[in-house]
Amino acid sequence: MAEAGADLREVVAAQASVRHSPCPDASLDTEALKGERVIVHELTVEGWCHCTLEADGYPGWVPAGTLGPPGPPATHRVAVPRTLVFPGPSIKLPPLEALSLGCRLAVIRSEEPFAILPGGGYVPTRHLMRLDEFASDPVAIAEAFLHVPYLWGGRTSFGVDCSGLVQLALNACGLPCPRDSHKQEAALGALLCGIVDPRRGDLLFWKGHVAIARDDHTLIHANAFHMAVAIETIAEAIARIGAPTSVRRIDGRDGIRPIVA
Secondary structure, eight states: OOOTTOEEEEEOSSEEEEESSSSTTSOEEEEEETTOEEEEEEEOTTSEEEEEETTTOOEEEEEGGGEESOOSOOOEEEOSSEEEEBSSSOTTSOOSEEEETTOEEOOOEEETTEEEOTTSOEEEGGGEEETTOOOSOHHHHHHTTTTOBBOTTOEETTEEOHHHHHHHHHHHTTOOOOSSHHHHHHHSSEEOSTTSSOOTTOEEEETTEEEEESSSSEEEEEETTTTEEEEEEHHHHHHHHOSOSEEEEOSSOSSOOOOOO
16 A cells, blocks of 8 residues: 555556666666556656555666556456567557566456457457466476576566566465565575475575576576576586575465465
Protein backbone atom coordinates (compact mmCIF):
# COMPACT_ATOMS: atom_id res chain seq x y z
CA MET A 1 0.00 0.00 0.00
CA ALA A 2 1.33 3.45 -0.91
CA GLU A 3 2.32 5.74 1.95
CA ALA A 4 0.57 9.06 2.54
CA GLY A 5 1.69 11.57 -0.09
CA ALA A 6 3.09 8.86 -2.36
CA ASP A 7 1.65 7.95 -5.75
CA LEU A 8 0.99 4.40 -6.90
CA ARG A 9 1.92 3.93 -10.57
CA GLU A 10 2.23 1.02 -12.97
CA VAL A 11 4.96 0.13 -15.45
CA VAL A 12 3.46 0.61 -18.92
CA ALA A 13 6.66 0.01 -20.92
CA ALA A 14 7.91 -3.51 -21.60
CA GLN A 15 10.48 -2.85 -18.88
CA ALA A 16 11.60 0.19 -16.92
CA SER A 17 15.19 0.88 -15.93
CA VAL A 18 15.64 1.41 -12.19
CA ARG A 19 18.80 3.50 -11.84
CA HIS A 20 20.97 4.51 -8.91
CA SER A 21 20.48 8.22 -9.58
CA PRO A 22 18.21 10.32 -11.84
CA CYS A 23 20.48 10.22 -14.88
CA PRO A 24 20.31 8.07 -18.05
CA ASP A 25 23.93 6.97 -17.71
CA ALA A 26 23.70 6.13 -14.00
CA SER A 27 24.24 2.55 -12.88
CA LEU A 28 21.36 0.18 -13.67
CA ASP A 29 20.35 -1.32 -10.32
CA THR A 30 17.42 -3.43 -11.52
CA GLU A 31 14.49 -3.40 -13.91
CA ALA A 32 10.75 -3.21 -13.31
CA LEU A 33 8.55 -5.23 -15.65
CA LYS A 34 5.38 -4.27 -17.47
CA GLY A 35 2.37 -4.43 -15.17
CA GLU A 36 4.38 -4.18 -11.95
CA ARG A 37 3.37 -1.45 -9.52
CA VAL A 38 5.74 1.14 -8.10
CA ILE A 39 5.32 3.70 -5.33
CA VAL A 40 6.48 7.14 -6.50
CA HIS A 41 7.92 9.37 -3.78
CA GLU A 42 9.33 12.21 -5.89
CA LEU A 43 9.13 13.51 -9.47
CA THR A 44 11.89 15.71 -10.85
CA VAL A 45 11.44 18.38 -13.50
CA GLU A 46 13.76 16.32 -15.70
CA GLY A 47 11.23 13.48 -15.71
CA TRP A 48 12.65 11.03 -13.18
CA CYS A 49 10.59 9.33 -10.48
CA HIS A 50 12.14 8.22 -7.22
CA CYS A 51 10.29 4.95 -6.62
CA THR A 52 10.02 1.83 -4.55
CA LEU A 53 9.04 -1.36 -6.39
CA GLU A 54 5.94 -2.71 -4.70
CA ALA A 55 6.82 -6.38 -5.26
CA ASP A 56 10.26 -6.51 -3.63
CA GLY A 57 10.75 -3.10 -2.01
CA TYR A 58 13.66 -2.14 -4.28
CA PRO A 59 14.29 1.64 -4.47
CA GLY A 60 15.62 3.63 -7.39
CA TRP A 61 15.04 6.22 -10.10
CA VAL A 62 12.72 5.36 -12.99
CA PRO A 63 11.98 7.38 -16.15
CA ALA A 64 8.55 8.92 -15.71
CA GLY A 65 7.61 8.06 -19.30
CA THR A 66 7.71 4.34 -18.52
CA LEU A 67 5.01 4.69 -15.84
CA GLY A 68 1.29 5.35 -15.99
CA PRO A 69 -1.82 5.22 -13.81
CA PRO A 70 -2.67 1.75 -12.48
CA GLY A 71 -4.71 -0.11 -15.06
CA PRO A 72 -7.14 -3.01 -14.64
CA PRO A 73 -5.88 -5.66 -12.19
CA ALA A 74 -3.55 -8.16 -13.82
CA THR A 75 -4.98 -11.62 -14.48
CA HIS A 76 -2.02 -13.31 -16.17
CA ARG A 77 1.74 -13.11 -16.44
CA VAL A 78 4.21 -14.00 -19.16
CA ALA A 79 5.43 -17.56 -18.49
CA VAL A 80 8.09 -17.90 -21.20
CA PRO A 81 11.39 -16.04 -21.56
CA ARG A 82 9.93 -13.74 -24.23
CA THR A 83 6.68 -13.21 -26.07
CA LEU A 84 5.31 -10.72 -28.60
CA VAL A 85 2.27 -8.45 -28.51
CA PHE A 86 0.55 -8.12 -31.89
CA PRO A 87 -1.86 -5.33 -32.91
CA GLY A 88 -4.40 -7.84 -34.21
CA PRO A 89 -5.20 -11.55 -34.37
CA SER A 90 -2.43 -12.46 -36.81
CA ILE A 91 1.22 -13.42 -36.31
CA LYS A 92 1.92 -11.80 -39.70
CA LEU A 93 1.37 -8.32 -38.27
CA PRO A 94 4.40 -6.32 -37.05
CA PRO A 95 4.61 -6.79 -33.25
CA LEU A 96 3.92 -3.84 -30.99
CA GLU A 97 6.40 -4.89 -28.30
CA ALA A 98 8.30 -7.82 -26.82
CA LEU A 99 7.60 -8.83 -23.22
CA SER A 100 9.78 -10.89 -20.90
CA LEU A 101 9.06 -13.53 -18.29
CA GLY A 102 7.11 -12.13 -15.35
CA CYS A 103 5.38 -9.22 -17.09
CA ARG A 104 1.87 -8.90 -15.66
CA LEU A 105 -1.09 -8.47 -18.02
CA ALA A 106 -4.82 -7.88 -17.74
CA VAL A 107 -6.56 -10.23 -20.17
CA ILE A 108 -10.10 -9.15 -21.01
CA ARG A 109 -10.98 -12.16 -23.17
CA SER A 110 -9.50 -14.97 -25.20
CA GLU A 111 -9.92 -15.72 -28.90
CA GLU A 112 -7.65 -18.70 -29.46
CA PRO A 113 -4.81 -18.71 -30.07
CA PHE A 114 -4.66 -15.19 -28.58
CA ALA A 115 -5.37 -13.47 -25.28
CA ILE A 116 -6.64 -9.92 -25.79
CA LEU A 117 -5.45 -7.01 -23.66
CA PRO A 118 -7.45 -3.86 -22.73
CA GLY A 119 -5.53 -1.72 -25.26
CA GLY A 120 -6.24 -4.19 -28.06
CA GLY A 121 -2.94 -6.09 -27.99
CA TYR A 122 -2.96 -9.78 -28.87
CA VAL A 123 -0.63 -12.19 -27.02
CA PRO A 124 -0.32 -15.94 -27.68
CA THR A 125 -2.29 -17.64 -24.91
CA ARG A 126 0.21 -20.48 -24.66
CA HIS A 127 2.83 -17.96 -23.51
CA LEU A 128 0.78 -16.91 -20.47
CA MET A 129 -0.18 -18.31 -17.07
CA ARG A 130 -2.92 -17.17 -14.73
CA LEU A 131 -1.59 -15.38 -11.67
CA ASP A 132 -2.65 -18.29 -9.47
CA GLU A 133 -0.66 -20.79 -11.57
CA PHE A 134 3.06 -21.39 -11.12
CA ALA A 135 5.90 -23.37 -12.65
CA SER A 136 7.30 -26.21 -10.54
CA ASP A 137 11.04 -26.21 -11.31
CA PRO A 138 13.09 -23.00 -10.92
CA VAL A 139 16.08 -24.70 -12.56
CA ALA A 140 14.07 -25.27 -15.75
CA ILE A 141 13.13 -21.59 -15.73
CA ALA A 142 16.80 -20.61 -15.40
CA GLU A 143 17.78 -23.05 -18.15
CA ALA A 144 15.34 -21.34 -20.51
CA PHE A 145 17.59 -18.24 -20.16
CA LEU A 146 20.71 -20.09 -21.30
CA HIS A 147 22.94 -17.81 -23.45
CA VAL A 148 20.96 -14.65 -22.54
CA PRO A 149 23.56 -11.84 -22.31
CA TYR A 150 24.88 -10.83 -18.91
CA LEU A 151 23.65 -7.36 -17.92
CA TRP A 152 24.41 -5.77 -14.57
CA GLY A 153 21.00 -4.97 -13.08
CA GLY A 154 19.22 -6.86 -15.85
CA ARG A 155 16.03 -8.76 -15.16
CA THR A 156 14.74 -9.73 -18.60
CA SER A 157 15.42 -12.12 -21.45
CA PHE A 158 17.33 -9.30 -23.18
CA GLY A 159 19.90 -9.21 -20.37
CA VAL A 160 20.08 -10.53 -16.82
CA ASP A 161 22.48 -10.66 -13.88
CA CYS A 162 23.07 -13.46 -11.38
CA SER A 163 20.58 -12.43 -8.71
CA GLY A 164 18.04 -11.31 -11.31
CA LEU A 165 18.06 -14.80 -12.79
CA VAL A 166 17.48 -16.35 -9.36
CA GLN A 167 14.67 -13.92 -8.57
CA LEU A 168 12.94 -14.57 -11.91
CA ALA A 169 13.24 -18.34 -11.51
CA LEU A 170 11.89 -18.42 -7.96
CA ASN A 171 9.11 -15.89 -8.64
CA ALA A 172 7.95 -17.99 -11.61
CA CYS A 173 7.50 -20.87 -9.17
CA GLY A 174 5.53 -18.79 -6.69
CA LEU A 175 8.38 -18.17 -4.27
CA PRO A 176 9.21 -14.61 -3.15
CA CYS A 177 12.83 -13.60 -3.48
CA PRO A 178 14.87 -10.47 -2.68
CA ARG A 179 16.60 -8.76 -5.59
CA ASP A 180 20.26 -8.71 -4.52
CA SER A 181 22.44 -11.78 -3.90
CA HIS A 182 23.52 -10.78 -0.36
CA LYS A 183 19.87 -10.43 0.68
CA GLN A 184 19.03 -13.72 -1.03
CA GLU A 185 21.80 -15.43 0.92
CA ALA A 186 20.48 -13.99 4.18
CA ALA A 187 16.80 -14.73 3.56
CA LEU A 188 16.33 -17.83 1.43
CA GLY A 189 16.05 -21.48 2.29
CA ALA A 190 17.95 -23.68 4.70
CA LEU A 191 21.72 -23.45 5.16
CA LEU A 192 23.56 -26.61 4.14
CA CYS A 193 26.86 -27.85 5.55
CA GLY A 194 29.29 -27.53 2.65
CA ILE A 195 28.76 -28.64 -0.95
CA VAL A 196 29.30 -32.38 -0.53
CA ASP A 197 25.96 -33.38 -2.04
CA PRO A 198 24.28 -30.43 -3.81
CA ARG A 199 20.79 -31.03 -5.13
CA ARG A 200 18.94 -29.59 -8.12
CA GLY A 201 17.72 -26.13 -7.15
CA ASP A 202 20.25 -25.46 -4.36
CA LEU A 203 21.71 -21.95 -4.38
CA LEU A 204 25.47 -21.49 -4.20
CA PHE A 205 26.61 -18.09 -2.94
CA TRP A 206 29.86 -16.20 -3.21
CA LYS A 207 30.47 -12.59 -2.19
CA GLY A 208 28.40 -10.66 -4.73
CA HIS A 209 27.39 -13.71 -6.75
CA VAL A 210 24.87 -16.55 -6.81
CA ALA A 211 24.38 -19.66 -8.96
CA ILE A 212 21.76 -22.42 -9.11
CA ALA A 213 22.76 -26.10 -8.93
CA ARG A 214 21.38 -28.23 -11.78
CA ASP A 215 22.51 -31.50 -10.19
CA ASP A 216 25.34 -32.69 -7.95
CA HIS A 217 28.09 -31.48 -10.30
CA THR A 218 26.81 -28.69 -12.58
CA LEU A 219 25.32 -25.24 -12.05
CA ILE A 220 23.75 -22.45 -14.08
CA HIS A 221 24.38 -18.74 -13.52
CA ALA A 222 24.49 -15.37 -15.22
CA ASN A 223 28.08 -14.25 -14.96
CA ALA A 224 30.54 -11.70 -16.29
CA PHE A 225 33.18 -14.34 -17.13
CA HIS A 226 31.01 -15.86 -19.87
CA MET A 227 29.07 -12.57 -20.30
CA ALA A 228 25.95 -14.73 -20.50
CA VAL A 229 23.84 -17.24 -18.65
CA ALA A 230 26.03 -20.33 -18.75
CA ILE A 231 26.19 -23.91 -17.51
CA GLU A 232 29.47 -25.20 -16.10
CA THR A 233 30.64 -27.69 -13.54
CA ILE A 234 30.64 -26.71 -9.89
CA ALA A 235 34.33 -27.61 -9.78
CA GLU A 236 35.11 -25.18 -12.64
CA ALA A 237 33.22 -22.36 -10.94
CA ILE A 238 34.98 -22.93 -7.62
CA ALA A 239 38.39 -23.07 -9.31
CA ARG A 240 37.75 -19.66 -10.86
CA ILE A 241 35.73 -17.86 -8.14
CA GLY A 242 36.81 -19.62 -4.95
CA ALA A 243 34.92 -21.55 -2.30
CA PRO A 244 31.26 -20.56 -1.85
CA THR A 245 30.37 -18.59 1.26
CA SER A 246 27.25 -20.74 1.67
CA VAL A 247 24.91 -23.20 0.00
CA ARG A 248 21.19 -22.93 0.66
CA ARG A 249 18.33 -25.28 -0.18
CA ILE A 250 15.07 -23.94 -1.61
CA ASP A 251 12.18 -26.37 -1.77
CA GLY A 252 9.15 -24.35 -0.70
CA ARG A 253 9.12 -25.97 2.72
CA ASP A 254 11.89 -23.96 4.37
CA GLY A 255 9.74 -21.20 5.82
CA ILE A 256 9.17 -19.55 2.43
CA ARG A 257 5.54 -18.75 1.74
CA PRO A 258 4.37 -18.98 -1.89
CA ILE A 259 3.46 -15.71 -3.59
CA VAL A 260 -0.24 -14.85 -3.37
CA ALA A 261 -1.54 -13.45 -6.64
